[in-house]
Amino acid sequence: MVSKKFSRRNSSDRKKSFFKKKPFIFLVGLVLGMGVVAAAYLTSVYFSTDESCMMCHVHPHVEDSWKISTHVNNGSGVKVHCVDCHLPPKNDTWDHYTAKLQLGLKDAWGYFTKDSADFDWDLKSELEHAVKYIPNQSCKECHQNLFPEGITPDGITAHLYYDENEKKLDLQCISCHLDVGHHNPNYTHGKLTGIPGQDGGAVVDPSMYFKEATVVTSFENYTEEVPGTAVSFNMIAVPGGSFRMGSPAKEAFHKADEAPVRNVTVSPFFMAEVEVTWDQFWAFYGQTMSEGRTLPADVYANNSDPDVDAISGPTPPFGFPDQGWGSGDRPAITMTHYAAETFCQWLSMQTGKKYRLPTEAEWEYAARGGTETPYFFEGNPKDFSGEGFMRKFIAAKTEPISEYVIYGANSKNRTQEPSAVKANPFGLKNMLGNVMEYCADKYSPEAYAKTAESVTDPLATEGEEWVVRGGNYTSDAADVRVAARDFTKHDQWLKTDPQQPKSIWWYSDIRGIGFRVVCEPGSVGL
Known part of the structure; x- marks a missing residue:
């Protein structure tokens, strides 16, 4: 048996040996620790270089667009x-x-x-x-x-x-400065380079301007030609009739403001085949543009004067309203309800016809195209919608909805030209999706309940906001149902507008809003 005395001595010797080695171990640990820290720092520095970033982000947009951006090419000589x-x-x-x-x-x-x-x-x-x-x-x-x-x-x-x-x-x-870090040739901050006749925008040869408006002699489709411009667009003759407006409680994604369902009769009207395009809106802008920041009161007074022979149109917007997506046949966007109404006033003056925004009843009747289903084509909203727990495991159907509607699942997060979709049974395109469309009605969630069960040519005039219909390019399939209702959020959509008073022409915080026009047959003698 080993004595306790020997055991204690042996233990003491081991401790002394350890403490003699401790400075060395500490030094080794310190060196290794510093090495790890240095390696981590050098690794961090390396993976903060532009070259290391480009290793992962292997697509032209990053490197090429960065090199020609103002963050690299600028007068200060600073390279960001x-x-x-x-x-x-x-x-x-x-x-x-x-x-x-x-x-x-x-x-x-x-x-x-x-x-x-x-x-x-x-x-x-x-x-x-x-x-x-x-x-x-x-x-x-x-x-x-x-x-x-x-x-x-x-x-x-x-x-x-x-x-x-x-x-x-x-x-x-x-x-506001989306183009500074990566140059985007289609995005120009603070300049209106796409407006015809301004800052490099294409100028139309005046010899191509129409001299007279289209003469309409029967209730049939026609192509309107706007005098003093090169603009023309198709108008569809929508026959009058009765329909069930709204949605029943059993319809998928039904909302309270879509009820009660009413029997509504609408008189015949003409409706534009597509939403008002940028070509049309810039023609209006070019002929009516208000210089400077015209006070709203002055604009309202001028445009409400029945004897006025010249419309006061939009002031220049901040930034570029088309978002760099392109003009032409794409729907004009970001204008206010007042701007849309003023466009109709100008168009009426130019053509001698009565153009206006559609009533909500006219809009839904036209969108349905004679159908009574959630869409004007076959399909269940539950199958098309991306909402719900099961969508994490099972993808939503995209056919046939993608043939007729530009919405969140197929839009590539921007508006598209009318040629991207098929028309509804009346021959109208983009009634659902692409951009929300202004109506002539004021919005109320109880609007349907405030009228009789059967009504002819209704128009709601009470409310703070305006009705918008159809959903837009960001919408889920649930929100592009024919009966789905929405409304303007005026203050919210002007939240970032720096002007005082705020613009009466352009919204700063909504992109998926536009409009289409209707024409009253009585204004052409029908």
Whole structure:
């Protein structure tokens, strides 16, 4: 048996030996620790270079568009790198490195598990995607002076408004400056380069202008030719009739404001085959544009005068209303209800006919095209909708809805030209989806209950907001049902407008809104 004395001595010797080695172990540990820290730092530095970013983001939009952007080519000589925009500033150490870790893991996962050829890069370049990856504090870190030399008066107005209302608006710099980090030739901040006759916009040869409006002698489809412009568009003769307006409680995604279902009769009318296009709206703008920021009171007084022979039209908008998606036959968007009504007033004056916005009853009657189903084509909204728990496992059907409707599942997050869809039974295109359309009615959730069970040519005149119908390019299939109702959100849609008073012509915070016109047969002697 080993004595306790010997055991204690042996233990003591081991402790002395350990403590003699401890400085060495500590030194080795310190060196290794410093090496790990240095390696991590060098790795972090390397993966913060533009070259390392380009390894994962293998598509032309990133590198090529970045190199020709104002963040690289500018008078200051400062070259803004990927991490300068896509990560919080380094002085926010915790936010910077946690965001870097999260994005790095996401990029690495995508690089090894996904094929970049399958990505919709145009969609990823849109504002809705960009705001997720551009921390606002990074913009403010570089641009501490919001009023640099050379800023335009409109820029001063906008930046003052941002400076005073940043927290209330929850507005990010990228919302207005989408083109600065990655050049987009279709997006021009603060310039109206697509308007015919302005800043490089195509100028139409005056010899191509129509001299007279189309003469209508019977209740048949016709093509309107607008005198003094090169604009023409198709009008569809919609026969009068009766229908069941609204939706029954058993219809999928039915909402309370779609009831009670009523028997509604509408008189015959002409309706535009498609929504008012940019070509049509710019013709109106070019002939009626108000110089400067005309006071609303002056505009209202002029346009409400029955003896007026010249319409006061829109003032120049901030930014570019078509969002860089293209003009031409795409539906005109972002105008206010008042702007749409003024367009109708101008069109009436130009053609000698009575053009106006459709009533809500006319709109739904036309959209149904003689059908009584949720859509004017076959299909159950539950099958088309992307809503619901099961959609995480089973994809929604996209046929036949995609043949007739531009909506959230097929729009690529932007409006499309009318040729992208088929017409409804009346020959009307884009009644559902693409852009929401203004109606002549004021909105009330109880509007249907306030009238008789059977009614002829109803028009709601009480309410604060206007009815909009049809859903738009961001909508779920549930919200492009024929009976689905919506309304303007005037103050919300003007939230970021820096003008005082705010614009009566252009909305700053809604893109999927437009309109189509109807013509009264009585105005052409029918």
